[in-house]
Amino acid sequence: MKASATALPTIATLLLALGGPPLLTIIGRRVLGDSTSVARMLPFDLMLWAMLAVVLIVIVCAERQTLASIGLRRPRVSTFIWGALLVLGINFLLSPAVMWVVNRSGLAGYERGLTQLLKLPAWYRVFLAVSAGIVEEVLYRGYAVERLASLTGSYWLGGSIAMAAFALAHLPGWGPGPSLVFLVDAAAATLFYVWKRDLLALIIAHAAGDTIGLVVLPPISSG
Numbered sequence: 001m002k003a004s005a006t007a008l009p010t011i012a013t014l015l016l017a018l019g020g021p022p023l024l025t026i027i028g029r030r031v032l033g034d035s036t037s038v039a040r041m042l043p044f045d046l047m048l049w050a051m052l053a054v055v056l057i058v059i060v061c062a063e064r065q066t067l068a069s070i071g072l073r074r075p076r077v078s079t080f081i082w083g084a085l086l087v088l089g090i091n092f093l094l095s096p097a098v099m100w101v102v103n104r105s106g107l108a109g110y111e112r113g114l115t116q117l118l119k120l121p122a123w124y125r126v127f128l129a130v131s132a133g134i135v136e137e138v139l140y141r142g143y144a145v146e147r148l149a150s151l152t153g154s155y156w157l158g159g160s161i162a163m164a165a166f167a168l169a170h171l172p173g174w175g176p177g178p179s180l181v182f183l184v185d186a187a188a189a190t191l192f193y194v195w196k197r198d199l200l201a202l203i204i205a206h207a208a209g210d211t212i213g214l215v216v217l218p219p220i221s222s223g
Contacts, residue, residue, distance in 0.1 A: 009062040010147050013055055017139040018162070020051045022169040029172065036119040045128065048135045055143055070142030071199030083204030086192065090185050091209040098181045107177030118218055125214040133207025140166040141189060142199040159190040 028044040035041070059065050067073075103109060117125060140162050148158030167183035174182070189202055 007151070009058055010151070013058045013062075014144060014147055014151075016051060017055055017143050018165040018169070021048060021136070021139065022172055024048065024051075025169070025172045034116060036116060038120065038124050041120075041124075045131060048131060052135045052138055055139060059143070070138065070146050071193060071197045072138075072142060073198070073200070075200050079198055079201045080204065082192075082196065082198060082201040083208065086189070086201060086205035087208050087212070090188055090205065091212060094188055095181055095185055098184045099177075102177040102180055105177075107180070108175055110174065110178050113174050113178070114214075114218075117214060122215050126211055129210035129214050130207045132210050133203050133205075136166070137189075137199055137203045137206050140169070140186070141193050141202055145190060145193055155194050159194055163187050163190045 024044060024047055028041075032040055032044070056067070059067065059069065063069075099109060117128070120128075144162035144165065145155070145159050148161050149155040150158075152158050152161075163183065163186040166186040167179050170182045171179045189206075193199065193202060
């Protein structure tokens with residue numbers, strides 16, 4: 001696709017979708033440090049929703065496309081079945097297997113990041129999990145994969161770029177070990193998206209998986 005009046009907003013929005021979250025993380029870490037004050041963290045987390053709003057506005061108003069163009073369609077029974085299967089496959093099989101390799105390699109795991117997050121109230125951790133599920137899947141899966149595929153002419157290339165950007169976006173906040181897990185998880189999620197084009201199933205799986213990791217499992221492991 002040649003750069004045109006319609007392509008330029010897409011390119012600018014892709015830069016926001018892929019680069020906005022990690023930039024926000026870097027700025028937030030500098031401003032907040034190790035603070036776990038909800039009042040101080042909330043403005044930064046709401047900025048992610050603002051990025052999502054910009055992307056959706058561009059899709060409808062600038063690109064003049066429907067949300068179905070990024071895989072957001074009316075849910076079917078299969079959407080919820082796939083969401084449940086993705087949670088089981090990614091969170092309970094794929095991620096632990098990759099994390100085992102990461103630990104064997106000597107890289108740090110999730111411990112430092114989780115230690116800080118678990119200081120937050122449970123309701124706010126649920127908010128973070130749901131935010132990640134919705135915002136990250138729209139930005140890095142639905143929008144990025146579709147528009148990069150359109151610009152490059154290849155879903156494989158577009159998906160690979162989006163997948164790598166997703167892993168790199170988590171590097172400032174989690175470090176190299178967890179980012180490798182995110183890379184493999186992103187590969188599975190991207191393959192599913194290209195196959196089924198069901199973004200809502202991925203949103204459900206992502207939000208549910210993060211909620212399990214941030215809210216459900218910590219009390220179990222501590223008990």
